[in-house]
Amino acid sequence: MDTAMNYERAKQWILAEDRFTPESLGKCESVMCLGNGYMGLRSALEEEYVNEKRDLFIAGTFNKFDESEVTELPNAADVTSMELHLKSERFSLESGRIENYERFLNLKTGELVRNVIWISPRGKRVRLTFKRIVSMKRMHVIAQQVSITPLNRDMKIRLRTGIDGQVTNSGAQHFSEGEKRFYDHKYMQYVSRTTESGITFVTNSAVKREGFGSGEEGRIGMGRRHVYCDYEWDAAMDETVTFEKISNVHTLRDLEHAGRTVQELQEESVRELQEALKCGYDILARESAAAWEEKVWSRARISIDSENELDELAVRFAQYHMAVMTPAHDERMNIGAKGLSGEGYKGHTFWDADIFVLPYFTFTFPETARKLVKYRYLTLPGAHKKAQENGYAGAQFPWESAWYDDGEVTPAFGDVDIVTGRPQTIWSGKIEQHITSDVVFAMWQYYQAAGDQAFMDDYGYELLFDTAVFWASRLEYSADDGKYHINNVIGPDEYKEHVNDNAYTNYMAWWNLNKAVSCYEELSEEKPGLLGKLSEKLNLESYYEKWRELAGKIYLPQPGADLVIPQDASYLTLEDIDLTKYKEQEEVLLIYRDYNAEQINKLQVSKQADIMILFYLLENYFTDEVKKANWNYYEPRTLHDSSLSLSTHCILANDIGDRDMAYSLYQKSLNIDMGPFMKSSDGGIHSASIGGIWQSVVFGFGGVRVLEGNLRIRPSLPKKWRKLSFHLNWHGQDLFFTVTKESVKIENRTRVKAADIEIAGKVYQVFDEIEVSTER
Known part of the structure; x- marks a missing residue:
């Protein structure tokens, strides 16, 4: 992936693609997937394409399609797809011309961003920016933001989006359809149940336009395994229209919902959606990035x-x-x-x-x-x-x-x-x-x-x-x-x-x-x-x-x-x-x-x-x-x-x-x-x-091993590496190692007790900090 090879982007923790290739959508859908351990969201684009695979998995929710097959993680209802029409022309990168394209995943913050300048078949020139997170702070929340700027004429923007339960696992449908409803004409809800394991999923979504309150009414609709809303906005040339879609997913398999009824889960999950929508995408993204730093990078950065x-x-x-x-x-x-x-x-x-x-x-x-x-x-x-x-x-x-x-x-x-x-x-x-x-x-x-x-x-x-x-x-x-x-x-x-x-x-x-x-x-x-x-x-x-x-x-x-x-x-x-x-x-x-x-x-x-x-x-x-x-x-x-x-x-x-x-x-x-x-x-x-x-x-x-219960480090850095540093947790002690070709430095950042570590054949007790030469 060419852009990931760019040294400056690597320093910024960026994994990127710099061109749209419809025959190779699966690669970026996988390597740029989002998640938080509770859910994993494959990074299919907002607009739909033939070769895509729109997957949303909730950990542990296994189901059998029928008795002749084994259990598998079922593909939950899709909340990310958006059908956009820009002055009567459907937005698709397979039509018209792409003047500029980049999509990148920020590994540090867990945010996926796509920037496009698209010229429609009829000559409309439009800038679009798509952003997306699966929150590391709020386990059940998915947030999206889309900004659209007409560059050469005024236009009407039409959006259809919702919750699509018609998805399958390569053709296998794992869900029975449950209740579909709208709360206050703003908040979409879809309830489904796995066919064999009997796990109830409750999925909610809502859309709001930036600066226009906590939610927005659209023209509501329902179909088989599908709830959706249609929205329309006018945009003048060089004016940016930004809207957000916030979604959440809960199941009755979740430990936090043990003993709850479906109705209780429906009501509670809608309240959570309303709160998240009130925060808006920018706040949700910032708090998620902070959670990435707190939960992952501050403890295990390399x-x-x-x-x-x-x-x-x-x-x-x-x-x-x-x-x-x-x-x-x-x-x-x-x-x-x-x-x-x-x-x-x-x-x-x-x-x-x-x-x-x-x-x-x-x-x-x-x-x-x-x-x-x-x-x-x-x-x-x-x-x-x-x-x-x-x-x-x-x-x-x-x-x-x-x-x-x-x-x-x-x-x-x-x-x-x-x-x-x-x-x-x-x-x-x-x-x-x-x-x-x-x-x-x-x-x-x-x-x-x-x-x-x-x-x-x-x-x-x-x-x-x-x-x-x-x-x-x-x-x-x-x-x-x-x-x-x-x-x-x-x-x-x-x-x-x-x-x-x-x-x-x-x-x-x-x-x-x-x-x-x-x-x-x-x-x-x-x-x-x-x-x-x-x-x-x-x-x-x-x-x-x-x-x-x-x-x-x-x-x-x-x-x-x-x-x-x-x-x-x-x-x-x-x-x-x-x-x-x-x-x-x-x-x-x-x-x-x-x-x-x-x-x-x-x-x-x-x-x-x-x-x-x-x-x-x-x-x-x-x-x-x-x-x-x-x-x-x-x-x-x-x-x-x-x-x-x-x-x-x-x-x-x-x-x-x-x-x-x-x-x-x-x-x-x-x-x-x-x-x-x-x-x-x-x-x-x-x-x-x-x-x-x-x-x-x-x-x-780094040469780290545990041999007969003892921690050993015997580094062997490649010629191209000048220095390597990493965290290890050993018997409850947070140890920070800095390795060069000449020495090993170890900081015991917990400093509750000494850690015994073998370096270059000798055992050292590290209570606070030590540096040992490894030159032969």
């Missing part, structure tokens, strides 16, 4: 002094989207693979949320991280159900999760098989099982960083033990070698299905079992009462000795003579082909144009990091020599066809000392959503990549 301004803009872009897509208000829901920016993956939560996004909150907003981890605890009944259905015990976490009690929601079939012409079976929901350990690893990382013993006592130990029970039932004994194996799985590399002894899966299960053993022993000495309660609930006494046996006999793939660890039992025996054209591809998944999934399964080609992410998470268990040997073997065979992959490789490249490769991979990771390929984000932004950008900066170039 600065990168680089020769390339895009490096800093990218991490701010990542932080913006993590704030937009994370339901920090409600522990009953989690982060979707596309956030709240599009219909991709149906709003479902994957291991992406635990391993790639959660660490940002763990180390900057622990109160939010706690809720995200608590969500996994709340989903234990679904994990029990999945384990039982598969013939196992304990908790086996679903591959795709939605509402906390939905259980497994992975679709049965996916895209077409190019050989058979049939839909491909999605095996991940059945046999990609490493997610169970991933959930526990992420929870344990939260506990180490936050020091939240109350969480462990109330939820964490139970979650840990329950998953260890699953692995005890999942492991398969082989008399041939006296070891326990995990057969017929998919590891992180989803190009390899139905494999045995995937190294990542086996090692993470081993880690899970060992952690259960050590925590059992710790509780037996320090908290026998708590252990007794958990033992009674989970029958732990019968599992403890089994865990010890399994942890000692689980098969862990070892480095060979060349130090390469087999990714799985068969990978190193597969056919090795020339992957040059796929490694140089500008699009992902191009290999599927030449091979189907069964054929790819027989080649030495990986979709994404597998062994590499094992080295990242369990860093202390492998030598630098082993890491380098496996990097040299697997990276040339990895196509990075998943958005999860590049950031992991970026961090590992830093670990093995290849700064140039690390920086190159960082640059590539930025292009997943911000890059020039205009179809990459049609289905929504890539949450894992977004989280991975932050991890690449802080864990990769």
